[in-house]
Amino acid sequence: MAPDSRVQKSRAAVLAQTYELLTEGGIGGVSIEEVSRRSGVAKTTIYRHWPSKVALLLDACSSIGTPPETPDTGSLAGDLTALTERLAEQLRTARWAAVLPSIIDAAERDPDLAGLHTTLHAEIMEPFTTVTERAQARGELAAGREPADLVAAIAGPLFYRRWFSREPLHDAAIHHIVRDALTRATT
Amino acid sequence: MAPDSRVQKSRAAVLAQTYELLTEGGIGGVSIEEVSRRSGVAKTTIYRHWPSKVALLLDACSSIGTPPETPDTGSLAGDLTALTERLAEQLRTARWAAVLPSIIDAAERDPDLAGLHTTLHAEIMEPFTTVTERAQARGELAAGREPADLVAAIAGPLFYRRWFSREPLHDAAIHHIVRDALTRATT
DNA sequence: TCATTCCGCTACGATACAGTAGCGTAGCGG
DNA sequence: CCGCTACGCTACTGTATCGTAGCGGAATGA
Numbered sequence: 209m210a211p212d213s214r215v216q217k218s219r220a221a222v223l224a225q226t227y228e229l230l231t232e233g234g235i236g237g238v239s240i241e242e243v244s245r246r247s248g249v250a251k252t253t254i255y256r257h258w259p260s261k262v263a264l265l266l267d268a269c270s271s272i273g274t275p276p277e278t279p280d281t282g283s284l285a286g287d288l289t290a291l292t293e294r295l296a297e298q299l300r301t302a303r304w305a306a307v308l309p310s311i312i313d314a315a316e317r318d319p320d321l322a323g324l325h326t327t328l329h330a331e332i333m334e335p336f337t338t339v340t341e342r343a344q345a346r347g348e349l350a351a352g353r354e355p356a357d358l359v360a361a362i363a364g365p366l367f368y369r370r371w372f373s374r375e376p377l378h379d380a381a382i383h384h385i386v387r388d389a390l391t392r393a394t395t
Numbered sequence: 396m397a398p399d400s401r402v403q404k405s406r407a408a409v410l411a412q413t414y415e416l417l418t419e420g421g422i423g424g425v426s427i428e429e430v431s432r433r434s435g436v437a438k439t440t441i442y443r444h445w446p447s448k449v450a451l452l453l454d455a456c457s458s459i460g461t462p463p464e465t466p467d468t469g470s471l472a473g474d475l476t477a478l479t480e481r482l483a484e485q486l487r488t489a490r491w492a493a494v495l496p497s498i499i500d501a502a503e504r505d506p507d508l509a510g511l512h513t514t515l516h517a518e519i520m521e522p523f524t525t526v527t528e529r530a531q532a533r534g535e536l537a538a539g540r541e542p543a544d545l546v547a548a549i550a551g552p553l554f555y556r557r558w559f560s561r562e563p564l565h566d567a568a569i570h571h572i573v574r575d576a577l578t579r580a581t582t
Numbered sequence: 583t584c585a586t587t588c589c590g591c592t593a594c595g596a597t598a599c600a601g602t603a604g605c606g607t608a609g610c611g612g
Numbered sequence: 613c614c615g616c617t618a619c620g621c622t623a624c625t626g627t628a629t630c631g632t633a634g635c636g637g638a639a640t641g642a
Contacts, residue, residue: 233504252603260600261599309500310500312496329561357552360551360552388579436589437591
């Protein structure tokens with residue numbers, strides 16, 4: 209059974225426009241009718257492929273995470289610096305950065321979306337935990353330091369600045385954050 | 396012109412139920428019709444007091460911040476510990492903790508809500524900045540340390556844990572966060 | 583007491599949205 | 613070339629919402 213090219217085309221167009229709408233207006237900004245209008249795919253066809261709106265949302269969001277390769281510079285400092293710079297860059301420009309608050313909000317109530325949130329969080333932070341656990345295995349972490357604490361110490365201020373205090377994420381601040389987290393958590 | 400008791404009663408009931416709905420379903424979960432239903436105040440009466448839904452929302456949210464007294468234990472460590480414990484407690488139990496993601500999301504797009512977000516952030520974090528700036532004036536901060544950095548170093552991980560990684564905010568983690576932020580930022 | 587103010591009620595109009603049903607057509611793959 | 617599949621279209625049902633209009637009654641406070 210070869211894949212029908214029509215199906216692939218429809219699915220791709222719908223997912224693309226769903227993601228588009230998602231970044232523009234958050235979860236609340238997505239409506240099937242608008243997706244249909246923009247994608248040129250009939251509403252009925254959308255319902256032929258996804259049983260409900262949530263199903264479509266979950267599908268569209270699943271492409272968000274996709275963590276890239278984890279750096280391995282040999283030292284925790286090098287790895288974390290690279291990762292943090294990339295995360296900051298994503299927070300500034302990546303499309304999912306505008307969607308995440310919406311997902312966090314929805315996860316506060318909807319179980320399905322909570323699952324999605326968990327998945328996304330795991331995907332986004334996966335390189336950080338990998339790198340940190342690797343360092344722990346090498347004995348680079350100070351006694352009593354949990355990898356999760358170190359990750360929170362770095363990612364926390366970044367997210368805080370991006371969404372809460374809305375301060376700019378300039379390089380100086382980023383390097384401050386990484387250096388501080390390292391000097392107090394490493395041996 | 397004495398205040399008409401009927402007006403006060405209506406306004407209070409509406410604001411209370413709006414806040415209630417807000418904590419239950421976030422900004423998207425509030426509808427004038429539902430507020431009317433629950434509060435027993437007629438929808439038309441609500442529109443007699445607030446020109447639009449956003450106006451009501453802003454009004455209902457304005458009671459969120461209300462920062463309590465700022466502690467003054469004499470030392471930055473004491474002040475920050477007290478404040479952080481209180482913030483963590485609020486993040487665990489306070490009703491606004493369930494609403495904030497919704498506001499952050501809305502602020503990402505709506506200018507009115509962005510203004511609200513700015514106000515709330517200022518109110519919630521005000522004690523932290525007060526205490527930190529006081530310490531800076533006393534010369535307790537290390538050279539090159541901005542109060543905002545210190546605040547972000549403490550509040551960031553807390554928020555991160557509460558909304559992003561959804562790890563529990565136990566006392567041990569809280570004290571870790573405060574101690575770490577202090578040891579690296581003070582003289 | 584009595585005018586004023588506020589209120590509740592019913593009924594609107596307009597819009598948007600989720601999801602479904604059925605028909606006829608066009609394109610795919612064998 | 614032909615059958616099967618997916619598609620677009622129109623048309624629905626049902627619901628929820630915002631916001632407004634107008635009437636009659638009730639509380640208020642002077």
